[in-house]
Amino acid sequence: MKFLIGLFTFVVVIAGVIAFLLLPWQGLLLIVVLLGLWMLLTRRGRQAASVTAIGVGTLRQRLGSSAVIVVGIAGVVAVLVAMLAMANGYRETLRRTGGDDMAIVLRGASASEVSSVLGHDAAVVIAQAPGIAKDEQGKPIASPELVVAANLPMKGGNPEEDFGSVQLRGIGEMAWKLRTNAKIIAGRKFTPGLRELVAGKGAQRQFDGLEVDHEIKLGNQTWKVVGIFESKDAMESELWGDADVVGPTYRPNGANSSTSVFARLTSPEAFEPFKAALVSDPRLQVDVDTTVSYFSKQSEGTSKVITVIGMVVGAIMAIGAVFGALNTMFAAVATRAREIATLRAIGFRGLPVVVAIMLETMLLALIGGVLGGLIAWLVFNGYTASTLAAGTTGQLTFEFSVAPPVLWTGLKWALAIGFIGGLYPALRAARLPVTTALREL
Numbered sequence: 001m002k003f004l005i006g007l008f009t010f011v012v013v014i015a016g017v018i019a020f021l022l023l024p025w026q027g028l029l030l031i032v033v034l035l036g037l038w039m040l041l042t043r044r045g046r047q048a049a050s051v052t053a054i055g056v057g058t059l060r061q062r063l064g065s066s067a068v069i070v071v072g073i074a075g076v077v078a079v080l081v082a083m084l085a086m087a088n089g090y091r092e093t094l095r096r097t098g099g100d101d102m103a104i105v106l107r108g109a110s111a112s113e114v115s116s117v118l119g120h121d122a123a124v125v126i127a128q129a130p131g132i133a134k135d136e137q138g139k140p141i142a143s144p145e146l147v148v149a150a151n152l153p154m155k156g157g158n159p160e161e162d163f164g165s166v167q168l169r170g171i172g173e174m175a176w177k178l179r180t181n182a183k184i185i186a187g188r189k190f191t192p193g194l195r196e197l198v199a200g201k202g203a204q205r206q207f208d209g210l211e212v213d214h215e216i217k218l219g220n221q222t223w224k225v226v227g228i229f230e231s232k233d234a235m236e237s238e239l240w241g242d243a244d245v246v247g248p249t250y251r252p253n254g255a256n257s258s259t260s261v262f263a264r265l266t267s268p269e270a271f272e273p274f275k276a277a278l279v280s281d282p283r284l285q286v287d288v289d290t291t292v293s294y295f296s297k298q299s300e301g302t303s304k305v306i307t308v309i310g311m312v313v314g315a316i317m318a319i320g321a322v323f324g325a326l327n328t329m330f331a332a333v334a335t336r337a338r339e340i341a342t343l344r345a346i347g348f349r350g351l352p353v354v355v356a357i358m359l360e361t362m363l364l365a366l367i368g369g370v371l372g373g374l375i376a377w378l379v380f381n382g383y384t385a386s387t388l389a390a391g392t393t394g395q396l397t398f399e400f401s402v403a404p405p406v407l408w409t410g411l412k413w414a415l416a417i418g419f420i421g422g423l424y425p426a427l428r429a430a431r432l433p434v435t436t437a438l439r440e441l
Helices: 002-021 025-041 043-057 059-095 120-127 174-178 201-206 243-250 268-279 291-335 337-345 350-380 404-431 434-440
Strands: 102-107 142-153 163-171 183-187 196-200 215-218 221-230 238-242 260-264 286-290 384-388 395-399
Touching (some): 043 059, 043 350, 059 291, 059 350, 059 384, 059 395, 102 268, 120 142, 120 260, 142 174, 142 243, 163 243, 196 201, 201 221, 201 395, 238 243, 268 286, 286 291, 350 404
Parallel strands (some): 163 238, 196 221
Antiparallel strands (some): 102 286, 142 163, 142 260, 183 221, 196 238, 215 221
């Protein structure tokens, strides 16, 4: 029977912790307000507040054991927040690449740009679709683009052996009007018709030789890097060149083809008519999406994998932190047995004792969570990393983003660890027979 009761209690606790981890900040605020009102307005609540004050006041005398809880939970939160910041930064970099007023057109059933092929005639038809914005000369702001893979030596590696994949995008003049966020920060734009490239700032950080006026080998051809651009999105990880030069070099049998067509729309509301016109056109077989939706989908798989890895690593570390908290709080309860027994003897009930020990543990957990989040923010926020992006042929450079939702998740984990670590010692203290505790001490 005791085993079944213990198992039931364990299941209830785990279910409660999972529900707490899914709780929005408004929910936690409501719990804190209700707890505060209970401690202020009820007799047992005031008893819990008194016992809590006594326990917190003695923390300085138990500084070493309390530090075990704080440091253990800080380590869990720091690692968890770092992993979630990595996933968040990856996802946000791709999401910033698009917009609701920009569309991408791919060949039907293509999962990404690299698996799509559109002929020249299809690109012309797409550019004539309704809803596309016009430039000052009245030309549609539509950009047929060609994406291919190229290999370059990695920065800091062996230039003869350590190569990485970079995405080379063939573009035309309209691409610059389409992506107004792309700015040349060093050098100049490439000259149409020449083997010249501009490199994204992220690609420059990852690959060797991407300096202004340097020449690099792509395939069997020599290209000159003439500029560096910044766009603060996934495009920063690419090299851009003239599509009329990239096409014949990499696709001699389909020099006039493209992998995608990007179009600036007059407004987000223009997307549905634009899509309907293209999907219903018998000359085409295409898929149409907004760029914000397209790039968000591209980030889903990788960001989920990173998040799951972070959760698994965090859970493994959390188990160790829970045992550390359990040992510390069981020891604290044992050393305070006479104090607890005395309080029980003069009329303090079990519930205030449980609440007091739980609050003491969760206070230490909160300090550990804040410390871990601060460490992660100081070390990882803005840290640059790269990975092979889904749906592309090259590495994506992105920055870790320790955003408020990420920190909130870390704090919830800290409080959940504190809750589990303090619950069983608190229950033991509440069940401790008064006469036994006084007799043993």
